Every structure is written in C-alpha cells, then in structure tokens.
Amino acid sequence: MADSTTPLLSRSNSEAEPETPRLAKQVPSLDDTIERCIGSFGWAQLLQAVLVSLAWVFDAQQTFISVFTDAEPTWHCSRPDDPSCNSSANLCLLPKDAWAWDKPSRTSVLSEWNLACAGPVIAGLPASSFFVGCLAGGLVLATLADSSLGRKNMLVLSCLMMSVTSTLTAFSPNIWVYAALRFVSGFGRATIGTCALVLSTEIVGKRWRGEVGVIGFLLFTFGFLSLPIMAYINRESSWRTLYLWTSVPAIFYCIIIHFAVRESPRWLLVKGRKDEAIETLRTITTRNQSSFRLSVSFSGISIVPETFDGNLYSAIKALVEKKWAFRRLMAVMTVGFGIGMVYYGMPLGVGNLAFNLYLSVTFNALSELPSSLLTFFLIGKLNRRSSLLVFTIISGICSIMCVVVGESRQVLQVAVELVSFFSACTAFSVLLIYTLELFPTCVRNSALSMVRQALVFGGVFSPVLVAAGRKDGFLSYGVFGLVIGCCGLFVVCLPETRGGTLCDTMDEQEYKEIIASNGGDDV
Template sequence: MANTTPLLSQPNSAESESTPPPIEKHHPSLDSSIERYIGDFGWAQFFQILLLSFAWLFDAQQTFISVFTDAYPTWHCTSHQLGCNSVSNICYIPKNSWAWDWPSYTSIISEWNLQCSSSIITGLPASSFFMGCVVGGLVLATLADSSLGRKNMLFLSCLTMSLSSLLTVFSTNIWAYSALRLVCGFGRATIGTCALVLTIELVGKRWRGQVGVIGFFFFTIGFLSLPAIAYWNKGSSWRSLYLWTSIPGILYSMLVHFFVCESPRWLFVHGRKEEAVAILKSIAPPSHSGGSTLSFSEVSFEQVTWHNGNVYSAITMLMQKKWAFKRLSPVMVIAFGIGMVYYGMPLGLGNLPFNLYLSVTFNALSEIPSSLFTILLIGKLNRKFSVLAFTTISGIFSIMCALKGKECTRLQIGFELVSFFSACSAFSILLIFTIELFPTSVRNSATSLVRQALVFGGVFSPMLVAAERRNGISSYMVFGLVIGCCGLFAACLPETRGRALCDTMDEEERRESSLQCGGDVLA
C-alpha cells in the first residue's frame, strides 16, 4: 500500500523542510531611531535652536558692515569757481574747491583719500571679505563633517571672525584693512552653514523646514541692526561700527562653546554612540526622554559608520560620485547667481537716488516677509519650482532697476526691493533644498560649498558697484541677467519635498538608483 504520509513528514526531510525559514531581521534605520526621540518639538530643542540662530545675527553684521564703513561720503562745494556745482566727480575739480559733509574719519574713502582711486582699490576690502569666505569655505567646511564636528567648527569660526573684526579697528591703510577683512571672511565662511545644518539635525523631519528659517530671521535682525548702529554713530569714526559688532560676537562664541550641543547624527556617524544618545536624551521632549534606547541598540552601525580618510574625504566623495556631482554642480551655479544679487544689491544702494539709511533699512525689512513666507509655506513648496520662480522674478526686477527715465528713477527703490525679496526667498529655499539633497556624512561640506558659490558671486559685486559710480555701467542689469540665467539650472535637480534624510553616501546612492529604476522611494 502506498505511503499516504505527506512528503513534508518524511523522517529525513521533515526537520529541514517543515521548519519555516528564518525571518531576516530588519534593523531600524538611524533616521527612524532618531525620529522616535526628537520627532516632537520640546523646550530643550527650542533653546538650542534659539542659541544657534544668534550666529546668523553676527554673520549678517560682518557681511554688510562695509555698506557704511566703505561708503562714498557726500561732499559740497566750498568755492563756486570753475563751475564746481555742475561737476559730479570731485576728481575733476581742485581740492580746495570742495569739502566732505562729515569728518573724514567717518568712512575709509575720506580718511585714506581714496575718492579718486580705481574701482578695484575702493572695492578691494569688500571683495577681500567675500574672497576670504570662498577660501575659508573650501578649507574649513569639510572639518565640520570630518574631525571637528558642527559645534566646534561654529565656535572657532565665530571667534576668528569676531577677533579679526576687532583688530580691524587698528587698520592704518587700505591694504591692512583689506587683509583683515580677508581673515574675517575666512572665519565667517562656515558660520551660517554649521548653524543651519546643526539646527536641522537637532529636530525631527516635521520641523526641519521651519527651524531652518529661524536663522534667516536672525540674519535679518543682524542686517537691520546695522543702519541703527550706523545712524547712532553718525559722525563718529567708521571704527566704532567694528567695535560695536565684534565684542558681542566674541562673547557669543563663549556661549556656543559651553551651551550648544553637538549633532547626534554626526556623533552616530563617527561611532560615538554613547555621546549621541546622551545628547538625544537631554534635548528630547519629556514624553520621549526615556523610552527608546532599545531602538539605538538595534541600529546596524556598519551602515552608518564614517570611514575616516583625510579631512577632505567628504569633498572627494562629492566629486567622485556621479549622482552627487550632478546635484552639486547645478546648486552651486544657482547659488552664484543668487549671490550676485543678494550681496551686490545692498552694496549698490548708495548709487540710487534715495537715503542710504532708509534704503538699507527697507532691504533688511524685506527679509522678514521673505522668511515668514518661507517658514509658513516650506512644507508645501516644491523646491525646484520655487527656486526657479524666485530667481526669475529677481532677475526681471533687477533689470528694471537699470532702466533710465524719470518715472523709472522714481520706481527704482521699489524694483530693487522686489528683486532683493525674491533673491532672499530663493536663498532660503536653496539652502534647505541643499540640506535635503545630501546625506549626513557630506551634508555640511555640500552646504558649505553652495554657500561659497553664493559668496563667490558677491566677490564681483563690489567692483561692479564701484565701477557704476564712475562710468555709469549698470550693475543691476548684470545682476539680473546672471541670476535669471543661473536659476534655470534648478530644472536639473530632483525634488526633495517630504523625503527623509539619508546618513551615508551608500544609502543616498541606493535611493538614487531606486528612483532611476522607477521606485517611489522619495515619497
């Protein structure tokens, strides 16, 4: 009689075939584990973000301080001989026929007799500052990803910027002054980047866009404080502006050193798990402060551990990985165009037929609605379309500033404000866009490179503005054409709205590959 026992019960095969195959254990990702701790928003996180955001205030002050210290002073005729009143350039009339409206020490132009110097010389200090930002970004940015971390890099950058600003008070000529502005820019290069990246890495995905924009508010406050400080010191030496902005910056650096937390993501990536968990416990909302330690013990750390090379490994990876380079290049081009407008327009306000203090104040105030717009709508904004739209609008209105005619002259300050508002909005969205495009292991380096492209655009702005004072070349026309053309590169980037942050290049590369194969992993 045939054996009716099912095959699976055969003695030789039953043990091996009746036992269900082992279920593969899926370790929680680092991102999901961190979300359990700090997905909600608590007071400890708010304190950290508030403290970090102050870095933007001092950043803004040093970025735009030359609008007042390097301003071309007003003058008046002391003699009506040789048609003094009909001449707009004092280099064409005798020195004894005119005088400055204010004491010569109120500006470097009048103190060092630079009124007839070339635009390269008069624009050198501001250009040196932006060139220092570019060099500093390239040299220092990757240290925040590799050896120093976000917090230590922020502390050293703030301290270097503030100390060099304080030493600027003792400048005796344009060359020493330009050299110190170069050092100031070098130190300043990574302040905004470290503050922004650290802020976003201390909160969950839900709050990423909102807290990122808080720093832009403080940048606005710093920008807005300059005309107030300058007006308060009206008639005083330009050196007083550096004193009033550098000393608070030094004190703030000490606060960063003692009270700011390091990024738990950065600590995890570098294998410092105990420190990361301790920081997460200290900043987590009370309801999450003690219940999620198990999730970190299960994280597969071979997936997130940093493989240490030299300090420039992060930049090397960004250049070698094809997908990363295809993202980094367009973002840097867009940033260059935005930088021409963002840094150039405030420097060119002295060329408009409008009160300098009021025009700088209006520009600073225009950043507030820009930040509000971004913080309220960042969760709903399509990154690609928003960057493209705002750069286009900025370019159009910047070109309109260059139009001649009586009616256009009256509307120039309005056109300038719309263009600057649009550039500010594009800048805010682009920085958040960049953070979402790159993983933790290279995020600070990528964001810093983008910011250096932004300030590299600012390198050319002072010279264009100075040249316009002499031969009427419209810097605003150039600004508009550059930002409009560069903004078109947004079409080359993938959309990132609503996606989770990756922590390693491999993780991001797998996501990129899945996307190219039609996967819906970015949702």
C-alpha cells in the same frame, strides 16, 4: 508599517515576506528613532536652535558692514563763491582747499585715509578682500564640520575668528592692514552660516526641519536691519566704532554657545560616538526617557560603513566620485552662483539709485523680513524645485526691469528692485534648505559649504558690475537679471525632496537613487 514600540528594523519570525536586498535592511532610520526619543520639536530643541541661529546676526553684520564703513561721504565747496567748485561734480579735479567733507573725516575709511581719488581698485580692496577670504575659508574649512571638529566646534571656531579679527580691524593703521584683517574675518566667517543651519536642523524631526532652518534666515535679516540703525546712531563717530559695536558682542556669544549648545546627535552617531549621541539626546529630550531606554532605542541601528576614508577632504572626494552626488552638487552650485550675484549685488548697488544710503539699505533689509516669514510659514508646503525656478525667474525679470524703467520713474524703479531682491532672498533661503535635504548626513555640511561658496563667488563679481553700472545700468542690473534667470533653470536637473526622510550615509542615499530610478518608492 511596524508599530513604534517594536525594536528598530526587527522582524517577527512568523512574518513571511519577500526577500529584499541586503542593503535595504541595513538602512538606518535616524529620523524615526530621534523623533521617537525626543519628539519632533520641543522647548529644549527650540532653545538650542535659537542659540545656534543667533550666529546669523553677526554673520549679516560683518557681511554688509562695509556699506557704511567704506562709503564715500558727501562733500561741499569750502568757497561757495568759487564757480569752478560749484560746477564740478568730481572732487578729484579740485584743489584740496576748495572742498571739505560734510561730516568728520573719521566717519569713513575713504575720507580718513584720503582714498576717494585713489581709484576703484584701492577703494574697493577691503570689501573684495572680505569676499576672497570667504572663498578661501570655505575651501579650507568646508569639510572640518563633517570630518573631525563637528558642527558645534566648527561654529565656535569660525565665529570666534571672525569676531576677534573684526575687533582688531577697529585699530587698523592703514588701508593695507585693514584689507588684510578683512580677509581673515571673511576667512573665519565662511562656515558660520552652514554650521549654524546644519546644527539647528539636525536636532529636530523632519516635520519642523524647514521652519527651524528659516529661524537663521530671520535672524540674518535682523542682523542686516541692525546695521543702518547702528550706523545712523554713530553717523558722526568713527567708522571704527561700528566694528566694535558688532564684534565685541559676538565674542561673548561664542563663549555662551561653547557651554550651552550640544553637538549634533546625527553627526555623533555617524562618527560611531553612540554614547555621546545618547547623552546629547537625553539633555534635549521632551519625553521622560532614561539613558537606558535611549540606549535600547539606538541599539538596533546599524550604520552602513562609508567606503571613503576619513581624511580632511574625503567628503568632497565622495561628492565628486558619486555621479548622482556630483550632478546634484553642480546643479545647486550653479543656481547658487546666480542667486549670490543678485543677493550680494543689490545692496551694494542701491547707491546708484540716488536714494538716501540709510533708507536704501533699510528698505533692502526690510525686504528680507517678509521673505524669511514667507519661507517660514510656507516651507512645509512649497515644492523646493518649482519654487526655486519661480523665484529666480521673477528676480531676473524685475532686475532687468530696473534698467528698462530708468531713473525718470524712480519710485517704480525702486519698487521693482525691491521685488527682485525679495525674490532673490527667498530663493536663497529655499536653496539652502533644499541642499540640506539633497545630501546625506556624512557630507551634508560639506555640500552646503560648497553651495555657499558658489553664492559668495557670485558676490565677488557684484562690486565690479555695480561700479560699471554707474555709467551703464545694464552692466549691473541687466547682467544680474540675465545671470540669475539662466542659472535658475538648472534646478530642473534636481529631484524633489519636500517631505522626504534624511539619509545619513552615501550608500543609503545611493540605494534610494536606485529605487527611484527603477520607479519604486523611497526607502
């Protein structure tokens, strides 16, 4: 291996070596060069990674806020001596003056706008609109972070769109405006997680890539945990207050990251903006290097030009046209669909377990914390492929066990539900990091966006299955288990990536595929 002080990809005239393919000599080594310039991990990189990853807090809050704002409040008979009221479990069959809400009607969307008897389609419209908006936003915005805007600008735009719309949601006059604003909020939210994850991991060396990625998952957990706390504090207040509590801080956060966070040097280099990349590296360097020395470090890099054009969806086109990329994308999206159905479905379905709503959501949120910690400390040692297979199978088995155990043993039922959700959360985290490593820099954000689309698409079906599961538990937890278990099997089609070097272009990645298929070592 060449000494680190020698120019990148240089060769001594006295060295005699076998002739190698021309492409191999053109392969850039940004991992080694970036680590040589700024170190594998330092305080400046940690600060930027934490600032960027804070977006996950607001992402989690807007994703699960409808659990409280759109919940059906408890009610009581206003005439305790009325036997018809006391014997009825359906308030829609009673006269309006025969019952009353336990809390003020303003505490929930359903009680304020009298939607409790409007049917499941109308009552579930805002939540469904949010997830449909996530799908639409992912399709429209998926490649902007790779093509024109970059990671940082796309993160600011997405987070600002979500937070401003959520603020306006607090002033909705009716269910239709409310659902429309939730759609726009979901549209903006679609790329927050992908941009934050990619941007935070592209400024560190490969040794700390997985750990830095898990920071976002930990902060997502804290965002999830903050919801029941805020909801409990405002339990007698309007549901509009909860939207203001979660959206206004997000607006100030967008302003902070606009001025305090730098763009990904990898993306800048791939786009040919070498001077900006060097300036970015200089600001976060952990070593005493001048701009001149950084320029020398990168002067030997020759990025292989991409064969696809630079239009908005060129990254998606490249992923589809390359057989190895398409095969990987379809496999990880299938796995993501199964994980998403359980990940988004479990918190929505805890109401079917007849537990206190605040405690149920808190327990599920708390189960994300050990999942994130487990991923944080073990991601460097976990094989991506085998760990995904194990966690999806465990989640599937435990989800089906929720039906087998039944409501007669509620403690055991809740326990296996939490194990299932814990396993799905861990699989979720590993899948996103795995996706980062499967695709090169030029299409990495787009590929990750497509995987998150598959996760959200699985979540679209979850509310329908949860509603059906109120009468037959197998239609919710049973289906959850079968889907995640079967989809998880597709991970066997993917290569192992732990400890590998990130590629930056499609040609470089394809060359590695050729070497691997011929039984050679990675370049």
